[in-house]
Amino acid sequence: MEHREQWPGREVLTGARRVVVKIGSALITDDGRGLDDVAIGAWVDQIAALHGRGVEVVLVSSGAVAAGMVRLGWQARPSAVHELQAAAAVGQNGLTQCYEQHFARHAMLTAQILLTHDDLSDRKRYLNALSALRTLVEMRVVPVVNENDTVVTDEIRFGDNDTLGALVANLLEADALVLLTDQEGLFDADPRHDPGATLIQEGRADDPKLAAVAGSGGALGRGGMSTKVRAAKLAARSGALTIIASGRQPEVITRIMAGEALGTLLKPDQAPMAARKRWLAGQLQVRGTLTLDAGAVNVLREKGSSLLPVGVRQVQGSFKRGDMVLCVDEQGNSIAKGLINYGADEARRLAGKPSHQIEAILGFIEAHELIHRDNLVIV
Secondary structure, X not given: OOOOOXXXXXXXXXXXXXXXXXEOHHHHOOOOOOOOHHHHHHHHHHHHHHHHOXXXXXXXXXXXXXXXXXXXOOOOOOOOHHHHHHHHHHHHHHHHHHHHHHHHOOOOOEEEEEEOHHHHHOHHHHXXXXXXHHHHHHOOOEEEEEEOOOOOOOOOOOOOHHHHHHHHHHHHOOOEEEEEEOOOOXXXXXXXXXXXXXXXOEEEOOOHHHHHHOOOOOOOOOOOHHHHHHHHHHHHOOOOXXXXXXXXXXXXXXXXXXXXXXXXXXXXXXXXXXXXXXXXXXXXXXXXXXXXXXXXXXXXXXXXXXXXXXHEEEEEEOOOOOOEEEEEOOOOOEEEEEEOOOOHXXXXXXXXXXXXXXXXXXXXXXXXXXXXXXXXXXX
């Protein structure tokens, strides 16, 4: 993959002050045989060593569903949401207890944080989650974060804990996101089927070539290399490096944070966004779509302007004021997304009209733009 010297590299890791570590289901449960107490203890020891050097660590841990499956005697991951919820409820207690006991050996406290997409898509709840997590790390408590599979539905799920890890990295402005998996990193072909596959040591998080070589998830988890590549791209929005490495490597976390060339390093290609822009970029769900003309596309991309109704060709979806909407060009390519100032019916009436006609058309005016530039992010 392409390399540019100006991008931050592994040397950043040696001075990192805050890192998000995500551990996958296959590792946590020893490929579905139950919680791997020895391996979990080793990862905790490494996190404790970082903690002792003043590094703030947030742990994103998969494994609740997989652990619950083992306890329930299930051989295959269920597809029904209510069965996944039941497995998560059974498995989460054991997972939390395991971490609590191992961190207690280092006289360290943990805090269980269960999140759904709604917690990070609602501005108020996003800020509440941010406040709670920042308070915990400042108190030297290790947050153990997982998706709240017990109450999650298909409509609100993150989809995988790689994405959740990236959103937490954005939330806390972490220096790095470490994704521990059962593979050595990202390869240029599937190493399970191609003996000539080569490990990609470094690359750009937003390199489109990476998606082409990423594989699918395993039997226990929802993730895979494709979700890790997407997570790296998302984490890069706040300037975080992403490292994909094997959790079965001895002392993998401490070696990575010492700058050792383990796994695949995916680097950001842009400066960190402002906090609000980062929150907007992390929103995975949109309530509608605005199709823009070429002029509107140009001013959004080139000038960072607000979106005015005159540049909108078509409005799709059902949304209300303050909802997230996607902006696309006339070929359907994603351009931006943001919080809209008008509901769907109002936006349809305003599409293609100049701003000075808003009050005459609607009988009132909330704002002169459909989406203000402070509430809009280019995608």
